[in-house]
Amino acid sequence: MKKIAILASGNGSNFEAIMKKIQSNDLQAEVVIVFSDQSDAYVLERAKQYDIPFASFSPKDFDSKVAYEAELLALLRAYEVEFVVLAGYLRILGPEVIHNFSHCIVNIHPSLLPDYPGLRSIERAYLDGQAVTGVTIHYVDEGLDTGPMIRQASLAIDPDDSLERLEERVHQLEHQLYPEVLQQLLNKELNES
Ligand SMILES: Nc1nc2c(c(=O)[nH]1)N[C@@H](CN(C=O)c1ccc(C(=O)N[C@@H](CCC(=O)O)C(=O)O)cc1)CN2
Numbered sequence: 001m002k003k004i005a006i007l008a009s010g011n012g013s014n015f016e017a018i019m020k021k022i023q024s025n026d027l028q029a030e031v032v033i034v035f036s037d038q039s040d041a042y043v044l045e046r047a048k049q050y051d052i053p054f055a056s057f058s059p060k061d062f063d064s065k066v067a068y069e070a071e072l073l074a075l076l077r078a079y080e081v082e083f084v085v086l087a088g089y090l091r092i093l094g095p096e097v098i099h100n101f102s103h104c105i106v107n108i109h110p111s112l113l114p115d116y117p118g119l120r121s122i123e124r125a126y127l128d129g130q131a132v133t134g135v136t137i138h139y140v141d142e143g144l145d146t147g148p149m150i151r152q153a154s155l156a157i158d159p160d161d162s163l164e165r166l167e168e169r170v171h172q173l174e175h176q177l178y179p180e181v182l183q184q185l186l187n188k189e190l191n192e193s
């Protein structure tokens with residue numbers, strides 16, 4: 001069973017969706033560590049609720065981003081992590097971590113990339129009056145939201161949707177898609193190993 005790490009900076013609803021699928025045996029994986037760069041991130045509370053080890057430190061705690069990344073890599077190695085899952089991790093991963101987990105780092109993004117990369121993607125699509133938005137799951141490379149795409153799912157924007165309602169609908173789509181895609185990726189990895 002693959003050992004996975006969750007990296008998140010905020011609420012952790014995608015982490016919870018993954019844990020629920022693991023508990024229902026719809027996703028065969030073991031979350032061995034939850035890491036956040038934000039010490040007050042609610043994802044850490046969720047990790048406690050699921051009795052999953054967690055850790056948190058910030059780039060501000062280090063002299064350089066390289067030193068921060070070295071500490072993060074050491075943490076992943078200490079937990080023998082095989083697959084890194086970004087779930088609202090709002091830091092740009094550097095080459096050190098990426099090269100040590102080549103093709104084993106994935107991210108979920110709340111837009112149909114390459115449209116709306118970066119932050120506040122749902123809000124920007126909404127304010128632009130887009131008729132369709134969606135979710136992208138991709139491998140992580142050194143660029144921002146430029147890694148090879150794995151799966152996309154689209155979602156019509158209802159003209160009556162408030163931004164809050166649209167965000168809820170996008171998150172619901174994420175919570176259904178991410179565990180499903182992770183199961184396929186980890187199964188494929190298993191079959192190929
Ligand atoms: N090397 C990569 N790292 C990350 C990726 C990626 O594709 N390649 N995806 C992001 C997630 N993300 C959107 O999905 C995202 C993360 C961070 C930012 C951002 O602008 N952050 C701040 C702070 C950056 C830092 O301190 O590292 C900024 O750049 O000002 C935008 C989007 C996860 N990481």
Ligand SMILES: NCC(=O)N[C@@H]1O[C@H](COP(=O)([O-])[O-])[C@@H](O)[C@H]1O
Nearest residue numbers: 010011012013014088108109110118
């Ligand atoms: N650019 C990265 C980005 O915007 N990621 C987004 O952060 C949210 C995290 O929610 P969660 O903490 O409840 O899982 C998710 O919607 C994810 O797509």
